[in-house]
Amino acid sequence: MNTKPVLHRDDPKAEPLTGNIKVTRDDWLNVAMDVLISDGVDQVKVLNLAARMAVSRSSFYWYFKSRQELLDALLARWQATNTAALIQQSETxxxxxxxxxxxxxxxxxxxxxxxxxxxxxxxxxxxxxxxxxxxxxxxxxxxxxxxxxxxxxxxxxxxxxxxxxxxxxxxxxxxxxxxxxxxxxxxxxxxxxxxxxxxxxxxxxxxxxxxxxxxxxxxxxxx
Structure with missing residues (x-):
């Protein structure tokens, strides 16, 4: 069952963030993944993700040059998890x-x-x-x-x-x-x-x- 991701700042096991940083690159990716699964790729928008995390959309550009770069990162993560895992299990x-x-x-x-x-x-x-x-x-x-x-x-x-x-x-x-x-x-x-x-x-x-x-x-x- 898919559950909403815990942001870095809300994870009691995570190291505290420094300065004005409120979310990490992984936070953007995790929330984007959650939206992709629940609402589809059309809703994976910077403004939507920023609203979910209660941060400024400008912080997105600390980690990604564009929405397309974020989408490419989602595909790369999917490949690195699902595809890689199935191949690894078949080779076990x-x-x-x-x-x-x-x-x-x-x-x-x-x-x-x-x-x-x-x-x-x-x-x-x-x-x-x-x-x-x-x-x-x-x-x-x-x-x-x-x-x-x-x-x-x-x-x-x-x-x-x-x-x-x-x-x-x-x-x-x-x-x-x-x-x-x-x-x-x-x-x-x-x-x-x-x-x-x-x-x-x-x-x-x-x-x-x-x-x-x-x-x-x-x-x-x-x-």
């Missing part, structure tokens, strides 16, 4: 292909690895911007290539690895988009069957148990 060492897919599925349940709401916000943005569409296409290609390489490591022929990677990736996008309100227990009950569909291999009970414990820890946090 695993003894079996089913364990490898469970590693990837950690992105599904752990919002600290992969922000699904942000991914949807960027996809919506891409419908209005050719530039963002190209960046999104490149990101999707990088993600599916990483998943393809994951299947190939476990001996799948190239065309089968490509197919299974695409099924795994695009099924998850559609699954998230449907926003199914499923009980945690039911989702975990389906896990071994999903893994069999994705891989053609039955998962080991220990793999199912380990992923279930991991997933429940994050689902319980969101309640």
């Amino acid at each position: 060492e695993a003894e079996t292909i089913t364990a490898a897919v469970c590693n990837v599925h950690r992105c599904v349940v752990n919002p600290r690895l992969f922000d699904t709401a942000l991914d949807f916000a960027v996809r919506d943005w891409a419908r209005r911007s050719g530039k963002v569409r190209r960046i999104l296409d490149q990101s999707d290609a990088r993600r599916t290539e990483a998943l393809t390489a994951m299947f190939a490591r476990f001996g799948y022929a190239q065309i089968e690895a490509v197919t299974r990677a695409r099924v795994l990736y695009y099924m998850q996008i559609g699954y998230d988009l449907a926003q199914l309100n499923e009980p945690v227990e039911f989702r975990l009950q389906l896990l071994p069957h999903y893994l069999l569909v994705f891989t053609g291999v039955e998962a080991q009970p220990a793999e199912i148990e380990e992923f279930g414990t991991y997933a429940k820890s994050f689902w319980e946090e969101s309640i």
Whole structure:
């Protein structure tokens, strides 16, 4: 679940700001990210962000030359989090292909690895911007290539690895988009069957148990 960001000045763990500085560059980025997710890119405007933080809009230009630079920074952060996390999880060492897919599925349940709401916000943005569409296409290609390489490591022929990677990736996008309100227990009950569909291999009970414990820890946090 997306929560509004805590500004640096309101974070009890943060070092005090000096001088007349009331917000940091990360504050501008975090609030802009929140607006992008909740209201869309059209509302990511300097005046709107300044009002949310109760600061002068002029302070924006201490950190960014223009609104476009801020938008570029949002895309860069999305790439450095969501895309990087999925690729990293696909490359994580695993003894079996089913364990490898469970590693990837950690992105599904752990919002600290992969922000699904942000991914949807960027996809919506891409419908209005050719530039963002190209960046999104490149990101999707990088993600599916990483998943393809994951299947190939476990001996799948190239065309089968490509197919299974695409099924795994695009099924998850559609699954998230449907926003199914499923009980945690039911989702975990389906896990071994999903893994069999994705891989053609039955998962080991220990793999199912380990992923279930991991997933429940994050689902319980969101309640």
